[in-house]
Amino acid sequence: MDVLKIDDQLTDEERMIRDTVRAFRAEAVDPHVADWFERGELPVRELAAEMGKLGLFGMHLHGYGCAGLGAVAYGIACRELEAADSGLRSFMSVQGSLAMTAIHKYGSEEQKLRWLPGMAAGTLLGCFGLTEPDHGSDPAGMATTARRDGTGWVLDGGKMWITNGSVADVAVVWARTEDGINGFLVPAGTPGFTAGDIKRKMSLRASVTSELVLDGVRLPGDALLPGARGLRAPLGCLSEARFGIIFGAVGAARTCYETAVSYAGTREQFGKPIAGFQLTQEKLAWMEVALGQAGLTALHIGRLKEAGKATPQQVSFGKLANVRAAIDVARQARTILGANGITLEYPVIRHANNLESVLTYEGTQEIHTLVLGEAITGIPAYR
Template identity: 80%
Template sequence: MDLLRIDDQFTDEERLVRDTARRFAAERIEPHVADWFEAGTFPVRDLAPALGELGLLGMHLSGYGCPGAGAVAYGIACRELEAADSGVRSFMSVQGSLAMTAIHKYGSEEQKQEWLPRMAAGQALGCFGLTEPDHGSDPANMNTRAKREGSDWVLNGSKMWITNGSVADVAVVWARTDEGVRGFLVPRETRGFTSRDIHKKLSLRASVTSELSLDDVRVPAEAMLPDAAGLRGPLGCLSEARYGIIWGAIGAGRTCYEAAVEYAKTREQFGKPIGAFQLTQEKLAWMEIALGQAGLVALHIGRLKEAGEATPQQVSFGKLTNVRAALDVARSARSVLGANGVTLEYPVIRHMTNLESVLTYEGTQEIHTLVLGQAITGISAYR
């Protein structure tokens, strides 16, 4: 149901990535994810090595066991995994585009050698500690602090809504210092570093979400990422993660759309399938259009990224419009399924509630709107 035949624009290698990720999702995730979602669990330790074996963790990075795939190939993998569940793509994104990218881009050679090969293989897990309970969209005013004591650094503060937080072997923690914002690698067993899972979520339930606490956490000078100074460090990683969302949201929307089409063909009312009614066909047509447009946006930004020409503003454009499109598709698909649309027998409500989180994380809808507003007018509305 790709009327624009966007996948025809993929290379043979990109189609292989698509088929590999799609097969993994169909075999390892889709049969179980509704149960994980209902139970609020995610078997990350079981799935991570399998994803690593397929080369899907940090796949856009080069060296240190990373395959060095192109931006479009990485985006396609995000699309196929999020077609199963946003929580799976979130894990892949945090592992590769946030934690591994921070180490790959800003870390010392020793840090890269220590962590990246194991993280690429799924043998070590990472998380990205930026968001705080009182500072989400405004990380410049974070409360977490790092102070020098001799040759060590001592960290105090807390981080909130951290994917993989309680299962991570290493946390990339961003803190304010007298010299500005810096990043630190904090191994899980470090004294004073604790995590607490966040429960009672109604979105991204098949995902580990945690609060991190740092109470006089002492790390050596070598724990600091040497090449990350100021907010450009964490924001550079966030841009990578946002790019993956541009593709991933299409996968979530596609699954909802496919469920709605199949349901419309088989569900009968007034003596014929509901897909024979004009109002239902209008909903399906707009879903196809929304996903087709989102696919073109993702592919275009991906090719720009591969050429080294993509800008953060373009990534904001894609993240904003594609998540909005996917959420609109999910809501419309839910209406096609009627009461069945709110049960976990179908994937629609699960994707719909997940996308409510995707709309917020890695930059809220409002923040990305203002990023575009600044690009258009040259005036910042939030500083």
Template identity: 80%
Template sequence: MDVLRVDDQLTDEERMVRDSVRALVAEKVAPYVADWFERGHFPARELGPELGKLGLLGMHLQGYGCAGLSAVAYGVACRELEAADSGLRSFVSVQGSLAMTGIHKYGSAEQKSEWLPRMAAGEALGCFGLTEPDRGSDPGDMRTHARRDGSDWILNGAKMWITNGSVADVAVVWARTDEGIRGFVVPAGTPGFTTSDIHQKLSLRASVTSELVFDDVRLPADAVLPGVTGLKGPLGCLSEARYGILWGAVGAGRACYEAAVDYAKTREQFGRPIGGFQLTQEKLAWMEVALGQAGLVALHVGRLKDAGEVIPQQVSFGKLANVRAALDVARQARTVLGANGITLEYPVIRHMNNLESVLTYEGTQEIHTLVLGQAITGIPAYR
């Protein structure tokens, strides 16, 4: 159903990644994910090693057991993961593009050697502590802080809406210090570091979402990430994760579209399949157009990234446009399925609910709009 045949532009290696991830998802995730969503469960410990064996954790990073594949290959993997569920792509994205990238970009040689090989294998899980209970779109105003005490650091504060939080073996945590914003590697079990899961979610239910609390957490001098000071540290990681989202959204939208097409071919009303009626065909045609355009945007941004030419505004363009397109596709697909569209027998309502979260995390729709607005006018409008 890919009228533009976007995947014809992929290399053999990128197609191999696509097919390998599809096979893994078909065997290990697709038969179970609706149940996970209904129960509010995600088997992080079981899936981590499976994803690690396939080289999907930190797959765009070099060395330390990471696959070192292209940005487009990573994007294709995110697309296929999110076609199963946004929670699965979030798990891989937080592990590789946030936690592992933070250590890989800014960590010491010792931090990299200690954590990255195990994280690439899925033996150690990570999370990324930036968002706070009252500080989402303005992380520069964070309240979490760390002060020096001799050669140690004392960390206090809280982080909210943290994917993988309670299952992580290590948290990459950003805090205000007298020197500016710094990143810290905080192992699970450190005295004073506690987590609690967020329940009663109606979106991203097949995902672990937690609050992190730091109460006089004492960290050694070598816990700090030495390679960066300032907000550019966490934002550099976020740009990597946002890139994965602009691909992943295409997968979520595609899953909804495929469900709508299959349903339209078999569901009969007035003596024939509803796919034979003009209004239904119009819906399907616009879904095809939206996903074709989103796929081209993802591929173009990916090629720019592989060439070392991508800029944050282009990632914002892709995240803003593609998530919005996928959400529109999901909503249209739900109307094609009618009442059946609100059940977990079909993937549409699950993706639709998940995409409501994807729309606002890793930079809300409004923030990415303002990024583009500043690029267009040269005038920042954040404050």
């Protein structure tokens, strides 16, 4: 159903990664994910072990057990995982593009050797503590603090909407110091550090989402990420995660589209399959166009990234455009399925609900609109 045959532009290695992740997803995730979503759970340790064996964690990083693959290969893996559920792609993204990238980019050699090999193997899990209850789109206003105490540090504050928070072995926590914003590695079990799951979600239910509380958390001096100085450090990690969403949203939309095409071909009304009606074909045609455009956008930005030419503005373009396109596809697919579209017997409403969260996290639709607005006009309009 890919009219543009976009995957024909992939290398043999990229197609192999696509097929490997699809096979893993089909066996280990697809048969169970609707139940996980309904129960509000994700078997992270079991999945992490398998995903680690496949080299999916930090796959775009080099050394320390990481695969060192290209940006498009990473994007394709994100696409295939999110075709199952956004929560699964988010799990991989937070581990690799946020927590591992922060350590790889800004950590000391000792920190890298302590954490990265186990994280790449899936035996250690990480999370990324930036967002706060009162500071989402404006992380510069963060209230979490770190003050010097002899040779060490004491952290106080809280973080909200943290994927993998309660299951992580280490949290990358961003805090305000007298020298500005810095990153710290907080191992699970450190006195004063607690993580509780956020319940009653109607989106990303097959994902662990937590609140982190830091109450007088004492850390040694070597817990500081030495290369992380200022807000640019965590924002650089976020750009890596946003890149994965550009591809991932295509996967979620593709599943909705394929479900709609299959359903329309077998559901009969007025004596023939609804796929034979003009209004249904119009919906499917526009869904195909949206998917084709989103797929081309993802591939183009991926190739730019591999060439070292991708800009944050281009990543914002891709995240904004592709998530909005995916939401439109999911909603149209739901109308084709009619009342069946709201049940978990089909994946459409699950993806539609998840995409509402994807629209918000890693930069809201509004923030990415303003990023593009500044790129167009040269005038920042955030305040």
